[in-house]
Amino acid sequence: MKRKKIVVGNWKMNMTMDQSNSLIKELKSISENDVEIKIAPSFTNLHNAVLLGQLSSSNGQYIEVVAQNIHSEERGAYTGEISAEMLKSIGVKSVIIGHSERRKYFNETDSILSKKVKTAIKYNIGVIFCVGEELSERENNNHFNVIKDQISIGLFDLDAYEINKVVIAYEPVWAIGTGKTANSNQIQEMHEFIRELVKDKFDHLRNKSTNDSAASESLRILYGGSVKPNNAKEIFSLQDVDGGLIGGASLNFADFSTIIKAANG
Ligand code: PEP
Numbered sequence: 001m002k003r004k005k006i007v008v009g010n011w012k013m014n015m016t017m018d019q020s021n022s023l024i025k026e027l028k029s030i031s032e033n034d035v036e037i038k039i040a041p042s043f044t045n046l047h048n049a050v051l052l053g054q055l056s057s058s059n060g061q062y063i064e065v066v067a068q069n070i071h072s073e074e075r076g077a078y079t080g081e082i083s084a085e086m087l088k089s090i091g092v093k094s095v096i097i098g099h100s101e102r103r104k105y106f107n108e109t110d111s112i113l114s115k116k117v118k119t120a121i122k123y124n125i126g127v128i129f130c131v132g133e134e135l136s137e138r139e140n141n142n143h144f145n146v147i148k149d150q151i152s153i154g155l156f157d158l159d160a161y162e163i164n165k166v167v168i169a170y171e172p173v174w175a176i177g178t179g180k181t182a183n184s185n186q187i188q189e190m191h192e193f194i195r196e197l198v199k200d201k202f203d204h205l206r207n208k209s210t211n212d213s214a215a216s217e218s219l220r221i222l223y224g225g226s227v228k229p230n231n232a233k234e235i236f237s238l239q240d241v242d243g244g245l246i247g248g249a250s251l252n253f254a255d256f257s258t259i260i261k262a263a264n265g
Helices: 017-027 043-054 084-089 100-105 110-122 135-139 143-155 184-205 232-236 253-264
Strands: 005-010 035-040 063-067 094-097 126-131 166-170 221-224 243-246
Touching: 005 221, 005 253, 017 035, 017 043, 017 253, 035 253, 043 063, 084 110, 094 110, 110 126, 110 143, 126 143, 135 143, 143 166, 143 184, 166 184, 184 221, 184 232, 232 243, 232 253, 243 253
Parallel strands: 005 035, 005 243, 035 063, 063 094, 094 126, 126 166, 166 221, 221 243
Antiparallel strands: none
């Protein structure tokens, strides 16, 4: 099955509103229609990004806007937090959940992340669910177990319909922002492993009478961790890689547009 590639720029805590607006305008000039381009700006820039991203342009380029976080509860006394309904009300289509920086600096556990996933999906917000092992876990040959736990706790109480709202991003923690990239074998074997996990859990639940494609076949699995213009093409050519989650290199047009082009090829 041919899966359309996705390239997501995770802007983290970068970009003023002016910087965000001008990069989105540049991105709108790209015409790579075989790639879904998504950006995840900070909360303060989300609404403007939605308006700019959906503006019609001569080349028909649409930029989908993703939030970097969401609260697990639907509403209430949670000062400083942002709910699914708020995101929905400004046109945000999806949210990153489980990024290693949220796990590490904000103590987000697998069970909190599972709740966030459920809440997002309840409001029909797509989820980009990040998983990844620490370097020590890989060195101890425990990386497959770590990913299996993260995925099963985070996603396995979804049903056969809900899992279709999820994109998984494999991001080895030791490769994020470090300039170290996992090699092609490490990436392909982990992506294949993730697709197998989803297959075992969800594929038998599909509704064959309505000809639904199997969840594992349509699932997009992104790689993240120091994807740069010079390595993107090789990574995106791997069989089970369906695009990338890009941090540092998504902050400037030259690098990000080269990476997007690499996903089109
Ligand atoms: C990320 O933060 O998700 C990421 C992959 O960052 P970088 O590309 O900078 O490693």
